[in-house]
Amino acid sequence: xxxxxxxxxxxxxxxxxxxxxxxxxxxxxxxxxxxxxxxxxxxxxxxxxxxxxxxxxxxxxxxxxxxxxxxxxxxxxxxxxxxxxxxxxxxxxxxxxxxxxxxxxxxxxxxxxxxxxxxxxxxxxxxxxxxxxxxxxxxxxxxxxxxxxxxxxxxxxxxxxxxxxxxxxxxxxxxxxxxxxxxxxxxxxxxxxxxxxxxxxxxxxxxxxxxxxxxxxxxxxxxxxxxxxxxxxxxxxxxxxxxxxxxxxxxxxxxxxxxxxxxxxxxxxxxxxxxxxxxxxxxxxxxxxxxxxxxxxxxxxxxxxxxx
Ligand code: CP
Numbered sequence: 316x317x318x319x320x321x322x323x324x325x326x327x328x329x330x331x332x333x334x335x336x337x338x339x340x341x342x343x344x345x346x347x348x349x350x351x352x353x354x355x356x357x358x359x360x361x362x363x364x365x366x367x368x369x370x371x372x373x374x375x376x377x378x379x380x381x382x383x384x385x386x387x388x389x390x391x392x393x394x395x396x397x398x399x400x401x402x403x404x405x406x407x408x409x410x411x412x413x414x415x416x417x418x419x420x421x422x423x424x425x426x427x428x429x430x431x432x433x434x435x436x437x438x439x440x441x442x443x444x445x446x447x448x449x450x451x452x453x454x455x456x457x458x459x460x461x462x463x464x465x466x467x468x469x470x471x472x473x474x475x476x477x478x479x480x481x482x483x484x485x486x487x488x489x490x491x492x493x494x495x496x497x498x499x500x501x502x503x504x505x506x507x508x509x510x511x512x513x514x515x516x517x518x519x520x521x522x523x524x525x526x527x528x529x530x531x532x533x534x535x536x537x538x539x540x541x542x543x544x545x546x547x548x549x550x551x552x553x554x555x556x557x558x559x560x561x562x563x564x565x566x567x568x569x570x571x572x573x574x575x576x577x578x579x580x581x582x583x584x585x586x587x588x589x590x591x592x593x594x595x596x597x598x599x600x601x602x603x604x605x606x607x608x609x610x611x612x613x614x615x616x617x618x619x620x621x622x623x
Contacts (some may be wrong), residue, residue: 324433324440328451328518342615357386363416380613409436439620447481454487456609470497477544479504483584499524
């Protein structure tokens with residue numbers, strides 16, 4: 316998205332063309348191979364991390380990314396330590412931070428809040444997760460992981476399992492991978508946690524092959540990638556429903572017996588109970604690689620948005 320001041324922001328993974336994603340992946344691969352040559356690229360620049368919701372990976376990987384580019388970081392990690400607690404609007408917060416920093420990474424519980432920030436800021440805004448809507452930089456981490464594990468983005472069967480209703484990483488991943496030839500999806504969830512209609516309708520309109528099922532074990536032998544997700548407790552209206560659904564899918568070692576030997580198991584993390592820790596040492600487990608890849612892709616994205 317480009318705002319009225321001509322400033323680019325990243326709100327949805329679809330803000331990036333396939334070619335731009337390829338370029339970001341190439342930059343990230345170059346950073347991995349040549350970290351020292353990037354160590355001063357953002358010298359004198361400041362990243363503001365505005366996190367109105369909890370985070371470990373996204374906030375700290377953005378901060379690590381900026382430090383590894385030679386820049387500095389300011390920000391807050393909870394709404395209560397900002398003037399949002401006094402009633403300041405997202406628009407005014409964005410205008411204010413534009414006076415202090417060069418780029419913003421914002422996480423907010425309300426869908427669309429980063430868009431409001433991007434419309435009002437005079438610096439780029441990166442959506443670091445908005446409610447149950449989108450999480451494009453997690454998708455960038457997922458894409459680099461898929462590229463490094465599979466060597467391609469096309470002709471893959473992707474199983475997405477768990478909370479497909481509230482899982483914003485799922486929505487962004489489907490958007491991103493739907494653009495590649497020969498990709499199909501197996502959407503595995505309880506009835507109550509199926510993908511929202513807007514996601515399903517978009518897949519139908521684009522003729523993306525997908526099936527919806529409750530049966531993880533039945534789907535397992537067909538999958539090239541299994542993307543597990545946590546049931547999003549913070550988005551439920553009542554605790555009773557969460558407790559009933561939270562352990563719908565637990566990936567244990569025996570469930571991988573029927574999987575392909577080159578299956579890649581991804582998870583955006585945090586994990587609660589969806590993947591047994593016994594699987595962490597299985598070569599098919601890629602979720603901690605995703606964590607590291609997220610830092611490299613965020614470095615590449617910061618460079619792109621700052622035009623460095
Ligand atoms: N994947 C992810 O967004 O993790 P955090 O909530 O820890 O940032």
